[in-house]
Amino acid sequence: MNATTEFPLFVSAGDILTDLVRAGDSQWLSHPGGAGWNVARAVARLGLPTACAGSLGTDNFSDDLWNASIAAGLDMRFMQRVERPPLLAIVHQTHPPAYFFMGENGADLAFDPSKLPEGWMNQVRWAHFGCISLVRQPLGDTLAKLAADLRERGVKISFDPNYRNLMAHGYEPTLRKMAALADLIKVSDEDLQLLFKTNEADALAQLRAMNPTATVLVTRGSEKATLIDGDQVIEAAPPRVEVADTVGAGDASIGGLLFSLMTASQRTWGEHLAFALAAGAAACRHTGAHSPSLDEVVALLEG
Numbered sequence: 001m002n003a004t005t006e007f008p009l010f011v012s013a014g015d016i017l018t019d020l021v022r023a024g025d026s027q028w029l030s031h032p033g034g035a036g037w038n039v040a041r042a043v044a045r046l047g048l049p050t051a052c053a054g055s056l057g058t059d060n061f062s063d064d065l066w067n068a069s070i071a072a073g074l075d076m077r078f079m080q081r082v083e084r085p086p087l088l089a090i091v092h093q094t095h096p097p098a099y100f101f102m103g104e105n106g107a108d109l110a111f112d113p114s115k116l117p118e119g120w121m122n123q124v125r126w127a128h129f130g131c132i133s134l135v136r137q138p139l140g141d142t143l144a145k146l147a148a149d150l151r152e153r154g155v156k157i158s159f160d161p162n163y164r165n166l167m168a169h170g171y172e173p174t175l176r177k178m179a180a181l182a183d184l185i186k187v188s189d190e191d192l193q194l195l196f197k198t199n200e201a202d203a204l205a206q207l208r209a210m211n212p213t214a215t216v217l218v219t220r221g222s223e224k225a226t227l228i229d230g231d232q233v234i235e236a237a238p239p240r241v242e243v244a245d246t247v248g249a250g251d252a253s254i255g256g257l258l259f260s261l262m263t264a265s266q267r268t269w270g271e272h273l274a275f276a277l278a279a280g281a282a283a284c285r286h287t288g289a290h291s292p293s294l295d296e297v298v299a300l301l302e303g
């Protein structure tokens with residue numbers, strides 16, 4: 001095997017879990033998930049060698065995640081397994097969403113970057129971090145250190161805080177640390193409001209103050225998104241689609257942006273943004289966290 005293709009070019013670290021969603025009074029459906037895992041699947045599906053780095057248990061839910069990761073074409077050398085309980089997101093109400101997490105002493109917390117295949121850091125170009133993994137210790141500290149180590153080696157860092165109720169108290173230092181490490185930050189309008197508890201312009205100013213050189217993507221569902229890079233501020237609306245559901249739309253949009261940055265560096269920021277928004281919209285056409293193919297995204301771009 002050629003040394004330059006041996007390892008993934010993109011790694012999403014952390015945030016692999018099972019969503020257990022109420023399907024009736026006492027009936028539940030399980031779905032492999034996690035925002036970080038969705039971003040990894042998005043980039044893999046578009047066509048780049050990708051891994052999702054983390055740790056699973058040895059139970060039935062972890063088996064499902066393992067098998068779905070293989071099916072998504074992820075590099076399985078980055079997924080570790082330990083005999084500890086799985087991380088579950090119990091979504092007991094969907095409209096409006098109400099959820100809590102189960103995973104005390106969970107398998108995810110045992111993730112050990114020192115056991116990843118030697119040399120991978122020389123190959124990877126972008127790494128992505130975010131969501132609840134950063135507030136589950138000791139995993140949060142492990143991931144923050146990994147992000148810092150990667151950055152030190154010239155790997156670009158992507159960060160999507162993805163607000164969850166676990167961040168209601170004491171998240172500010174983590175947000176500040178990860179934002180400062182990031183080359184690219186993705187937030188939704190809801191993330192901004194819930195993280196900073198103020199109006200959007202004010203929240204965005206506070207986020208940008210944490211790292212003025214980071215590129216920032218703000219998405220607003222079906223409304224116009226904004227991409228900010230230095231003095232450039234670009235706005236664009238996502239393509240209109242028939243929406244099956246919006247699960248994983250944000251993950252597909254940041255995955256699309258990362259894919260565009262890694263495969264078409266000649267594009268303008270406006271073109272990168274259009275690709276990201278088409279990827280997000282394409283994810284909405286199917287139920288669940290659908291990872292759109294390149295053909296699906298291109299069709300929407302040209303449509």
Ligand SMILES: Nc1ncnc2c1ncn2[C@@H]1O[C@H](COP(=O)(O)OP(=O)(O)O)[C@@H](O)[C@H]1O
Pocket residue numbers: 187188189190219220221222225238239240241243246248249250251253276277278279280281282284
């Ligand atoms: N109703 C929609 N119609 C078309 N595209 C959508 C819709 N909802 C989301 N998207 C796409 O997904 C992107 C991210 O959605 P958003 O809801 O802002 O993020 P998140 O999933 O993180 O909350 C949007 O910028 C857009 O490209």
Ligand SMILES: [Mg+2]
Pocket residue numbers: 160162187188250251
């Ligand atoms: Mg999001």
